[in-house]
Amino acid sequence: MQLFPCPFCGLRNEREFHYMAEPGKFRPDTSSQISAEDWAAYLYDTRNEKGRVREIWMHQTCRELFVMERDSVTMNVLGSTSLRASAGEAAE
């Protein structure tokens, strides 16, 4: 069992967490025409990288979503940021 750092609650057991999504993936604006390929890419394409990855997780006990950076090979956790702070960084 791994230990994940919730930005709000600190280090907690992995069983309290739920993987949610890949960050940086945006929903196409469906009020305009979206090609089947673009929609399929949005639905199904995941990077699933080896090594350093950024992922959105939910800490189920506090319900907060956050971005966690970790190594998918060594399972080392490199850090976590709240989704808001992460969105702020992305906007800058």
Add this chain to the structure above:
Amino acid sequence: MSGTRISKGGLIDRSTLLRFRFDGRDFTGHPGDTLASALLASGVRVMGRSFKYHRPRGVWGAWFDDPNAVFNVTLKGDELPNCPATTTPLVDGMEARAVNAWPNAESDIKGGLDLFHRWLGAGFYYKTFMWPDWHLFEPSIRKMAGLGAVDGKVIEGYVADQLHDHCDLLVAGGGAAGLAAARAAAEAGQAVVLVDDHATLGGGLYQGDEPVEGEEPRQWVATQEAAIRAAGGRILSSTTVYGIYDHGLAALAEDRGFARAPRLWRMRARRILMATGAMDRPITFADNDRPGVMSLQGAAEFLGRYGVLVGRKIAVLSNNSQSTPIVAHLRAAGAEVIEADPDEGTLRALDGKRLSGVQIGGRKIDCDTILASGGLTPTVHLWRHAGGKLDWSAEKAAFVPGAAPQGMVAAGAANGTFDLDPALAEARAAALGNAPETVATGYRIKPLWPQPGAKGRQWIDFQHDVTLKDVELAARENYVSVEHLKRYTTLGMAADQGKTSNMAGLAAMAAIQGRPIPEVGTTTFRPPFVPVPMELYHGTRRGQLVNPLKRLELEAQHRQAGGAMCEYGGWLRPGWYGPDQETAIRAEVLAARQAAGVFDGSPLGKIEVMGPDAAAFVNFIYYNTISTLRPGHIRYGFMLRENGLILDDGVVARLGPDRFLISCSSSHVASVELMLESWRQDGNDPDRIFVHDTTPHWATLTLTGPKAQQIVAALDTGVDLDDFPHMTLREGQFDGAPLRIARVSFTGDASYELSLRAGKAGALWQAIMAAGAPHDLRPVGVEALSVLRAEKGFIMVGKDTDGETMPHDLGFGVPRQKKKAAFVGDRALHSDTANAPDRRQLVGLTLPEGALPLATGAHIVTTGPKPRSIGFVTSSYFSPTLNRPIALALLEHGSERMGERVTLRHMGQTATATVSAPCALDPEGERLNA
């Protein structure tokens, strides 16, 4: 002659006698003995039969490395299968039986199988039992194979404790290195936990019985233990570190005595120091599996710990320097020891009925016991569990720990440091995080590996009966990767997980192919290091604790009313009221249609969505348009996944301009809440929308039927019922608490859904029952409710929908065509799949009066010589209201087939029905306002 107990020495208590039985004979031993040591001390040599050939076997090693002596053990009526004799502490009154042998290990009737060994090599089953069908032979082969038998009785109270703990430094192994490390770390202020699998610490110190830092081994061990405890360290003996997992998590199994489940410790350690020692490896020679051929280290352990001399006239075949102190110890204990270089010539164990000697080239040595040592192999399993690398040391002819996993360090023999003083220095330095001085090793070894082509039957894996010839066969058939070799020959796959056999096996493969050993490599090391019962993982997570039922506030009232409580979607709910299910359901349905029924709808989801952006958010979440819903009004709709499939259905009520109440299905509350929360935070401004699941805080009682309004009117709610149309919501009070009344209907009859603080539900129930008595009100269970809704063609998501259903399949196609704003799943509703003409659509199936109800799941098939399934029944009931069976189904081109007669098949039975609209009762909805 075989083993004897010497008069002094060892860690046993000779003043107390323990009685036990083995294979029907009486024996005695002492506290401190294992089953194996007590039997050896009594002169027993044959303790088992091999897995495949039923060859007689004696113990090889003295601890977890022994592959041969496996017993079914009974104590006071409690029986455990597959107990390793070498690690099972002796208890007075034990009855042990060798597994895989009948009537006993000494004279096993299947012993004759060994004569056919020429035809029973690796892969023999796959090659032999192919024709006509493996399954023909499987039962009898399965019966022949396997080890212990389970008696089928449950041992009372066999429940594993599971503890969570943490420490700064976990020291795995309580030998010299482990003790020295634990003491150094504890005295430096670290929170230390020292774990050792023996009851008495000291590791291999008793083998040579030489002084340690000037003290007798027992005294030195006691000194270290006292110092560790004095410095605040903890010591767990009889406990095995059996696995290392991510982020410094170590799994520990603590032995709590025979027939008691071990205790699981999940120990989270900042650092782990591996001081697990090293194992002696066998030498591969002809008939090396004969009883009386043993590990040199094992014999030294039997002598040092249990005061057992394994033979009188002993030939020691050792290629390394660890034998020197052990030979001295054996001689001091009274054995005659002949040392020989195993590389001197071709080896063969000689025996008639008993081991009589060893042949070395042209020389024959008479002896009753052969102690073989092919060199020390560091016990690196935990290192590999954690992802550490191994390096090949040519000097030590062994794999030793290489690049370290994070937070882990190795010391002592486990690190390839076989000399005592350097091991102690290394352990103390490692404990404090310092690098030790490098000291030249005094350990000498002349590598000796299996020799391909050698004559005779040379055992590699004793427990699974894999010989050198099997490895050669695997190589010939191109199973040359060690992982393939393992699976083809089953080498290393037995309960001992190859502790003695893996090195010999991969060395044999290396020799056959002419490759260096490190290039061949090892197989993967996986937890558990020693066998542990499944119960260890199970613990108290049984029955209710696996997945606790959700309980209703009104459970007592339901039970009092005769409610049969059953599980529905994780909730314990009344299925029906009364002793007979069928009559109860019928009576409840008829009461709800003719007078009034009340049902407990508390599990129904009540998720509030609030905030300035709530309206736009809910409009985006729902398939249906919600933005036009006015406060006080309710709308039915679907939530989809982004792939267009239905996640849930239900009603949403607008409580105010910025406040919505989402009423999702009882069993979908968690998934809907998760979906809402995820969209709220990821894609929206979470400061402008708030999601709050209030389901457990509100209880809901729903009155339905022609008399429902009169009953609600009799309650003091302050709500005017006269101008209260269907699909609206009013707020009132009951007993001083806020009350919500929603006019929604899951039955098709006029219904009033009363929700209030859960604590007030009892009072409301009582008031409703009192007000309803003159109107023939009945409580309605979940089963009757399912019939009532099916009569109306109302679906249950997950029952009448599956993993392909989209809303337009259910007749809700308008938002798909008309809704302008974006919503979850919108684009997917226009995919080729969504537009396919042959989608399965919801229909009703009509059967004549007197027909039997269709089976749920029955397939609707095409007629003709090759029938094909075009749909299936999703719900089927007998309708007391209509006095005939009704059913819902998903059917290809369903909406175009109205009035068509279709054929159904189920379990060899055929039925016919007529396709109709899903709603079988009151299609105009007149009853809603009756």
